[in-house]
Amino acid sequence: MIEARHLRVLRAVARTGSFSAAARELGCTQPAISQQMKALEKSVDTPLVVRSGRGMQLSEAGRVLLKHATGILAGLSAAEEEVAAIAGLRAGRVRLVSFPTASSTLVPPAVARLRDSHPGVRVSLVEAEPPEALAMLRGGECEIALAFRYPQCDGAVALPAPGHGTPREARAEANLEAQQLTAGTDWSDLVVTPLLDDPMVGLLPAGHPLAGSGGAVELAELAGEQWIAGCPQCRGHLVELCAAAGFEPRIDFATDDYPAVVGLVAAGLGVAVLPRLALQSVRPDGVSTVSVRTASGAPAVRQVVALTLPDLAEVPAVALMLERLAGSAGGR
Amino acid sequence: MIEARHLRVLRAVARTGSFSAAARELGCTQPAISQQMKALEKSVDTPLVVRSGRGMQLSEAGRVLLKHATGILAGLSAAEEEVAAIAGLRAGRVRLVSFPTASSTLVPPAVARLRDSHPGVRVSLVEAEPPEALAMLRGGECEIALAFRYPQCDGAVALPAPGHGTPREARAEANLEAQQLTAGTDWSDLVVTPLLDDPMVGLLPAGHPLAGSGGAVELAELAGEQWIAGCPQCRGHLVELCAAAGFEPRIDFATDDYPAVVGLVAAGLGVAVLPRLALQSVRPDGVSTVSVRTASGAPAVRQVVALTLPDLAEVPAVALMLERLAGSAGGR
DNA sequence: GCAGAATCCAAAGATTGCCTTATAACTGAG
DNA sequence: CTCAGTTATAAGGCAATCTTTGGATTCTGC
Numbered sequence A, B: 001m002i003e004a005r006h007l008r009v010l011r012a013v014a015r016t017g018s019f020s021a022a023a024r025e026l027g028c029t030q031p032a033i034s035q036q037m038k039a040l041e042k043s044v045d046t047p048l049v050v051r052s053g054r055g056m057q058l059s060e061a062g063r064v065l066l067k068h069a070t071g072i073l074a075g076l077s078a079a080e081e082e083v084a085a086i087a088g089l090r091a092g093r094v095r096l097v098s099f100p101t102a103s104s105t106l107v108p109p110a111v112a113r114l115r116d117s118h119p120g121v122r123v124s125l126v127e128a129e130p131p132e133a134l135a136m137l138r139g140g141e142c143e144i145a146l147a148f149r150y151p152q153c154d155g156a157v158a159l160p161a162p163g164h165g166t167p168r169e170a171r172a173e174a175n176l177e178a179q180q181l182t183a184g185t186d187w188s189d190l191v192v193t194p195l196l197d198d199p200m201v202g203l204l205p206a207g208h209p210l211a212g213s214g215g216a217v218e219l220a221e222l223a224g225e226q227w228i229a230g231c232p233q234c235r236g237h238l239v240e241l242c243a244a245a246g247f248e249p250r251i252d253f254a255t256d257d258y259p260a261v262v263g264l265v266a267a268g269l270g271v272a273v274l275p276r277l278a279l280q281s282v283r284p285d286g287v288s289t290v291s292v293r294t295a296s297g298a299p300a301v302r303q304v305v306a307l308t309l310p311d312l313a314e315v316p317a318v319a320l321m322l323e324r325l326a327g328s329a330g331g332r
Numbered sequence C: 001g002c003a004g005a006a007t008c009c010a011a012a013g014a015t016t017g018c019c020t021t022a023t024a025a026c027t028g029a030g
Numbered sequence D: 001c002t003c004a005g006t007t008a009t010a011a012g013g014c015a016a017t018c019t020t021t022g023g024a025t026t027c028t029g030c
Helices: A004-016 A019-026 A030-044 A060-087 A100-105 A107-117 A130-138 A168-181 A232-245 A258-266 A276-280 A316-330 B004-016 B019-026 B030-044 B060-087 B100-105 B107-117 B130-138 B168-181 B232-245 B258-266 B276-280 B316-330
Strands: A049-052 A055-058 A093-098 A122-127 A144-149 A191-205 A216-218 A226-229 A250-254 A272-275 A287-293 A301-308 B049-052 B055-058 B093-098 B122-127 B144-149 B191-205 B216-218 B226-229 B250-254 B272-275 B287-293 B301-308
Touching (some): A004 A019, A004 A030, A019 A030, A030 B060, A055 A060, A060 B030, A060 B060, A093 A107, A100 A122, A144 A316, A191 A276, A191 A316, A226 A272, A258 A272, A258 A276, A272 A276, A301 A316, B004 B019, B004 B030, B019 B030, B055 B060, B093 B100, B093 B130, B093 B316, B100 B276, B107 B122, B107 B316, B130 B144, B130 B301, B144 B316, B191 B276, B191 B316, B226 B258, B226 B272, B232 B272, B272 B276
Parallel strands (some): A093 A122, A093 A144, A216 A287, A226 A250, B093 B122, B093 B144, B216 B287
Antiparallel strands (some): A049 A055, A191 A301, B144 B301, B191 B272, B191 B287, B191 B301
């Protein structure tokens, strides 16, 4: 088996015309060159150099091998360079999958700042709801999945050191609590980068009695209202929240189109609870917004996170993108 | 530094989709694959494989590296194959330099038989007198030089085992005797393959008194003749031979054109001594040939040999050509 | 749900390979 | 003939590699 090392030696010998000079060029001793050449000649089973008194020349086999060596070593350098470009954030691509709200709020500034600092790294974005995004992540169709979950307790999830060889146990332990509390989101084998605790905002018709109550309401105060729900996952969360507050919401309308929710509330058809992030890109005409507290008194939040695989967290471009996303979310 | 071994492992992993399968394909154990991949990832400083639960996929860097690996490994295989073709006598070229007489007698059948047995090996032929042929050999312009010398003693030169690692000392010792006797031919650092002891033939005009003397004459019997000499080297040899026989030849004509020599002798302008090989391609019209004995009574001979460098003697095509030349000469 | 098969990683021991140092032999030039 | 430069060889130390062994995880089939 011919190794690249052999070809490097052969090339140096051919270039310099002597073993000693080749050794100097490659930064090793002359016997090393001598042995490498002998090993190469043994592996191809034919002489490669012809010593004639003082000078030395390549045999025909040596010339043929050298002819190939240049191309092979050039290909090797090209490969090294291209991989180094990816590792050095001068090239590469990060495929992002995000749910709609995030892709219109968190993602754009993060991508813009990544492009400014590292123009060679390209980012692609596909929209998908968290369950599908997770499947794409596990299936190798993307590097980062943005998702959210609704922790029902106030304690913040322990923060795993993002992207630097976090042991499996630590991650599992960190996610254990949240995992047990929110069904269907087993992230124990993933690297979870918390981005944002997105507070839930109550939407009331403009003339609602609680609209002026200092901007904060208990969920139980809305027990008798008609409700307008969002996406299936949001609806499920709403029901859980209300159950914790001791009632079951009457839901007459459900839509995952946030402007529609606002319109329905403004028309006096009910009240709603939306993540604040979702409201950012919707003009809240004819509605009042109030903060919502859970039964325990703490504000209700939706936790927005970026997910990736442990191996992918080691990829520089992925780690950088995660950093940018965290930075983009941090200001909110 | 990326080594070919790494790329072979990467390719096997990518092809099979698992470390274990790659290990089976490459005939080693799975931890070996695991370690090689880890070493490769370390050398390029970025992850190359992404493990997602059961399956595994290449990262972007891995895909890029694999893309190059295919070409690099293909180039390596091509190089190995081409060199193996040369080593296996399915390809290659042997450059022969020969003096005119040999190139018209010894060389053609040898080349023909080599071409029959190994059609891939090409032979090129250039004509040059021994001194120049030797220079070309030492200068790397040919692989085999055909030459001759005139040993003045009868003892045959010891036969070095042709082309199989003959130690320097043995060669030097074998050639020592001849070296001292024939000036200007230091072949102690060469591999000498004796081809032929070419007997010297006397050329006499058809009616010469000695023409019928049983076909053999002593050189001294021709002391009083006019002489026609051949090439410069041959002329020098003739003078030496005659000196040993006790006289100095009167040389009125000298030409290295053998038909001319025959013509001159036939015209009765003198006598000549030629190697028998040289006479083979000349029609001896009007002349009588007799064998020539030196002063010591032994027949005078010209020794025809093939010369090559020690390293070149290890090259299969060169060794084969030497064999064919010896075979071609053996029948004479 | 629970063995079973298959996969990967990690640690440890043995082997192999590579490099260096030191020495000897050879070549060509002054 | 000596000297500078080169290569080959032998021996020692070091690093890399492979294998073995054991343990953890995942998917599969019952």
